[in-house]
Amino acid sequence: MTNNNPIGLFDSGVGGTSIWREIHDLLPNEDTIYLADSKNAPYGQRSKEEIIELSCKNTEYLLNQNSKIIVVACNTATTNAIKELRAKYDVPFIGIEPAIKPAALNSEKHVIGILATQGTLNSELFHQTAEKFQDTKIIEQIGHGLVPLIENGEIHSPEMNRLLHAYLETMIEANIDYLVLGCSHYPYLIPQIKKILPNHIKIIDSGEAVARQTKKVLLESVGLSNDTKKGKAIFYTNANPKVLSNILNNKYEVKSKDF
Numbered sequence: 001m002t003n004n005n006p007i008g009l010f011d012s013g014v015g016g017t018s019i020w021r022e023i024h025d026l027l028p029n030e031d032t033i034y035l036a037d038s039k040n041a042p043y044g045q046r047s048k049e050e051i052i053e054l055s056c057k058n059t060e061y062l063l064n065q066n067s068k069i070i071v072v073a074c075n076t077a078t079t080n081a082i083k084e085l086r087a088k089y090d091v092p093f094i095g096i097e098p099a100i101k102p103a104a105l106n107s108e109k110h111v112i113g114i115l116a117t118q119g120t121l122n123s124e125l126f127h128q129t130a131e132k133f134q135d136t137k138i139i140e141q142i143g144h145g146l147v148p149l150i151e152n153g154e155i156h157s158p159e160m161n162r163l164l165h166a167y168l169e170t171m172i173e174a175n176i177d178y179l180v181l182g183c184s185h186y187p188y189l190i191p192q193i194k195k196i197l198p199n200h201i202k203i204i205d206s207g208e209a210v211a212r213q214t215k216k217v218l219l220e221s222v223g224l225s226n227d228t229k230k231g232k233a234i235f236y237t238n239a240n241p242k243v244l245s246n247i248l249n250n251k252y253e254v255k256s257k258d259f
């Protein structure tokens with residue numbers, strides 16, 4: 001089965017491009033449309049009702065662009081809204097959840113850390129997942145302020161360094177051996193995080209697993225593109241396009257659009 005319609009992705013901002021990269025690398029012939037709702041970032045401080053409303057708005061925009069599958073490239077939107085999205089729209093949805101399972105199963109010390117937004121850590125879906133691993137101590141840390149700094153292009157700022165030290169040192173003292181990045185923005189912080197963490201602590205995020213699941217669903221029920229050429233990638237943002245363009249190393253056109 002072939003289907004040349006694009007894969008649609010949305011996030012509360014630029015962070016979900018970390019998921020887009022994994023999907024683009026695994027499925028290079030697929031056309032993609034990426035929606036950065038930076039005007040409303042961060043989702044993590046919004047109510048569940050607001051997150052559902054914003055997720056529906058983003059989904060409808062992508063469906064109007066004929067997206068054949070929607071990737072919710074945002075932990076907060078997945079954990080708070082994907083159940084409602086699947087009930088409302090007749091299109092497959094791929095979500096992104098913190099990678100607690102691989103961290104818990106591989107942790108030798110049975111102590112793992114998770115750095116995520118308040119919206120993700122407070123969600124019912126997160127608690128349901130965490131409860132499956134009763135023998136693992138999970139050190140939760142809200143990443144207050146990290147997403148706004150990334151959205152403002154201040155990844156390497158002194159304030160970012162200060163916040164990361166404050167958040168990670170608590171986990172180091174708790175003797176974690178895995179750090180789960182529970183926000184699609186956070187993989188862009190891995191170089192700084194590695195400078196702070198001891199070498200034995202492994203960092204894990206969900207990007208590769210999301211890409212594999214996207215391919216699986218496309219193969220089973222939707223259809224892959226039959227084009228042999230490299231897929232086209234379209235990026236939309238409702239905020240400053242320079243930030244998204246810089247995250248993409250200025251290799252792709254970013255369109256400014258109020259959606």
